[in-house]
Amino acid sequence: MAKAQIDRDEEMMDEMPQRRISVFEGDRMLWIIFMVLLVVSILVVYSSTAKMAYDVSSTMTTADSLRQQIMLVVLAVPLLFVVHKIDYKYFMRFTPLLYYLFILLTIATYFIGATTNGAARWIALGPIQFQPSEGLKIMTILMLAKRMDGFKSNINKVNLLPTSIHLGNAKQKRILKENTWPLLGPVIISCGVIMPAHTSSAILIFITSVIMLFIGRVRIKELLKFVVVMGAAGIILLTLFSAVGMGRGDTAGGRFSVWLEEWMGEGTVESMYELSDTQRAMIAIHDGGLLGEGAGQSTARAVVIHPESDYAYSFFISEYGLIIALILMFLYLWIFFRSIEIFRRCTTVFPGLMTLGLGLLITCQALLHILVQVNIIPETGQTLPLISRGGSSLLFTTIALGLILSVSRKSNMERETTIKDDDDE
Secondary structure: OHHHHHHHHHHHHHHOOOOOOOOOOOOHHHHHHHHHHHHHHHHHHHHHHHHHHHOOOOOOOHHHHHHHHHHHHHHHHHHHHHHHHOOHHHHHHHHHHHHHHHHHHHHHHHHHOEEEOOEEEEEEEOOEEEOHHHHHHHHHHHHHHHHHHHOOOOOOOOOOOOOOOOOOOHHHHHHHHHHHHHHHHHHHHHHHHHOOOOHHHHHHHHHHHHHHHHHOOOOHHHHHHHHHHHHHHHHHHHHHHHHHOOOOHHHHHHHHHHHHHHHHOOOOOOOHHHOOHHHHHHHHHHHHOOOOOOOOOOOHHHOOOOOOOOOHHHHHHHHHHHHHHHHHHHHHHHHHHHHHHHHHHOOOHHHHHHHHHHHHHHHHHHHHHHHHHOOOOOOOOOOOOOOOOOHHHHHHHHHHHHHHHHHHHHHHHHHHHHHHHHHHO
């Protein structure tokens, strides 16, 4: 009898569907894109920093830059693995705490932060410089997704902003207290905190947030009011910052003036040294052509300012050509398309909007970087995600992708469970 029972148990175990254990779970295409971009980052950083060998004022050599980038890449892969294994519900639970922590750290940079190129954005942790505003961008998206989750039943009916300028009215106070501040407060605070040091990052957060609100079914009329009010407030703040010499108001205004003059064809350039950064980038793109000058053969690294960071895409074109560069741009768009697919499979609001928002954040940053290279928009200082040299940007972008993969992994598990239940029935 005992042997017969053991045989029956073994037969039942054989018939039970075994779940395949995978090390790298979630959306496989996102894993592939991540690995490809990391390899490209090593190639770009190594080749673009070759001019450091001839710069007597530089404290780093090309080998130092390569070693640093490889260390970041080696750190990024296990970081993505760990984050994507964590259930997104834990991130949802700790979002408010992490959000306000990054708000405080970003504010702290204005008082104790390290300054580079006239911008105080970094907190020094020994030999490492940490840029908290990169983390704040991610936490703002999570905070907005969490707040929208609380409004999911009636978000298409609420007034985001007061309907009258008489804010002393009880109805208008209620709108501010129950709608404006809970839903839009995180976006407004983040933009205000980041704007003095990095205006384009504040704009990036704002654009991503507006798109999230639109997809979350907020009425167009309310979105337009929000855009107008925030736009006016941003212009006023930049003007005030410039007048009192605070933050980067002068820098933002100067970049816009240079961009406008170039578009209007004003001014003359008598030598290479008088070219703007964007003009140098366009020369690099022209020299690269369709097929590029070859890896390590580009002359752009001696011409383009910051080819390893702010102008990484134009440098990439100069070495590898426009055809491969278009493929690279398509990879960033693919991140957004995969985020949409994961968003569609989500059954609850927070993970869906978090995934969509983070995918938008990465893709929009890449597009802003690319648009600067061809002078469609003024210089922003936005780096190319996962490729440009910079530890904070690379690691926080890795965390953002890890969060997207976490949702994708959970979605795949739920789908497998549903299929199993249907088969059992």
